[in-house]
Amino acid sequence: MDGAAWRADTEDLVRFALSVYRRSRVSFALHLHERLVPLVVLLFSVFSIALLSAPLRRKTPVEGSKEAIHSALPALLRFICPSGRSVWPPSYAALAKRASKSKKKLFVLPVDLLLHDILLSNVELRNAPEVLPALFRAPLAVGHYQLSLQVSKGLRAAAVRWFLSSQMLNVFYQPAPLSARIFEPEKHLPPPTPSRHPSLELTLDSVRSAHVESWIRALKNTCEKGETVAIHFTTLNPSVHLWSKELVLCAVPFLPRRYQGKDKKRTSNAATRTSAPLATPVHRILELLTSGNSGLDVISLNNISADYLAGLNHHAQNVEDNRNLRTTMIDDIGLEGWREERLMFSWEAGLYAANLLTRWVIMLRK
Numbered sequence: 130m131d132g133a134a135w136r137a138d139t140e141d142l143v144r145f146a147l148s149v150y151r152r153s154r155v156s157f158a159l160h161l162h163e164r165l166v167p168l169v170v171l172l173f174s175v176f177s178i179a180l181l182s183a184p185l186r187r188k189t190p191v192e193g194s195k196e197a198i199h200s201a202l203p204a205l206l207r208f209i210c211p212s213g214r215s216v217w218p219p220s221y222a223a224l225a226k227r228a229s230k231s232k233k234k235l236f237v238l239p240v241d242l243l244l245h246d247i248l249l250s251n252v253e254l255r256n257a258p259e260v261l262p263a264l265f266r267a268p269l270a271v272g273h274y275q276l277s278l279q280v281s282k283g284l285r286a287a288a289v290r291w292f293l294s295s296q297m298l299n300v301f302y303q304p305a306p307l308s309a310r311i312f313e314p315e316k317h318l319p320p321p322t323p324s325r326h327p328s329l330e331l332t333l334d335s336v337r338s339a340h341v342e343s344w345i346r347a348l349k350n351t352c353e354k355g356e357t358v359a360i361h362f363t364t365l366n367p368s369v370h371l372w373s374k375e376l377v378l379c380a381v382p383f384l385p386r387r388y389q390g391k392d393k394k395r396t397s398n399a400a401t402r403t404s405a406p407l408a409t410p411v412h413r414i415l416e417l418l419t420s421g422n423s424g425l426d427v428i429s430l431n432n433i434s435a436d437y438l439a440g441l442n443h444h445a446q447n448v449e450d451n452r453n454l455r456t457t458m459i460d461d462i463g464l465e466g467w468r469e470e471r472l473m474f475s476w477e478a479g480l481y482a483a484n485l486l487t488r489w490v491i492m493l494r495k
């Protein structure tokens with residue numbers, strides 16, 4: 130009984146509510162135009178005032194960023210350009226804005242950003258053989274601006290890790306000098322002393338500091354009387370301080386590649402290069418090679434930086450122009466990997482050209 134009564138009550142309530150709602154709608158509709166007209170007028174005037182005053186208020190910042198983009202970004206064009214779309218990624222417009230506001234007109238370009246955008250083909254390097262070495266040495270004057278590379282904490286940490294880890298002893302190390310590969314660009318170099326073709330050409334690039342001595346011992350045992358050996362290695366300019374920005378720039382091409390391709394264990398020279406030669410001065414390497422009763426005589430020591438950097442630049446160009454080589458590389462390490470490899474050849478060449486690195490070849494005879 131109670132349930133039925135309650136049901137009747139709710140039905141009444143609903144009916145009542147509906148009728149109130151309908152009545153209120155009618156009255157609202159009746160007075161709608163009276164209420165709406167002044168509202169529309171008010172809104173329209175507020176909107177038009179805002180519209181008219183906007184250019185006055187916004188003038189300064191718009192001019193500021195336009196000026197930045199028109200003066201700072203073209204300066205950057207001497208070094209890099211946006212690829213394909215010919216539109217700068219937003220981060221560069223932001224950097225340009227900051228540069229135009231800075232007192233010294235310093236355009237600070239983070240190395241990480243640069244590497245990332247080159248690998249993804251957002252930007253491209255221009256005149257790498259000319260501009261990279263200049264930029265490695267000091268801020269580069271471009272128009273009214275000074276272009277400078279900036280090293281991030283992350284990159285510095287990666288360089289330090291690489292530097293320290295290749296100083297450490299590897300307990301699994303097997304000195305096998307005969308397997309030490311000669312770097313691709315060096316294969317095209319003329320032999321250091323034309324009259325004497327070395328029977329062995331080796332490089333210290335992939336030998337850890339702690340193993341240089343055992344490597345040399347193994348080499349002595351491998352050589353036969355009368356044989357000539359050429360050993361290639363790179364040293365750091367003594368003026369480069371430990372943990373300086375220059376040292377990090379020098380480390381960039383030696384760090385493990387971001388793109389390792391399908392074959393992770395790719396015995397790429399780049400993937401296995403250590404900091405040992407960089408951390409060992411020339412005289413120390415000479416000492417190590419000739420110490421004790423080694424039975425190895427030094428015939429010559431030559432600075433081959435000029436030829437070596439020409440070889441690197443040639444290789445960077447060849448990787449781009451030679452269709453077969455390009456296809457093989459892209460199949461192996463992907464498009465980004467190929468771009469990375471090409472960039473690192475140019476980068477390393479730039480370091481020799483900037484005289485931050487020196488390439489040597491030492492000729493020895495047993």
Ligand SMILES: *[C@@H]1O[C@H](CO)[C@@H](O)[C@H](O)[C@H]1NC(C)=O
Pocket residue numbers: 432433434435484487
């Ligand atoms: C090595 O050769 C390069 C190029 O010829 C030269 O600029 C550089 O000063 C030389 N370095 C040393 C340490 O002799």
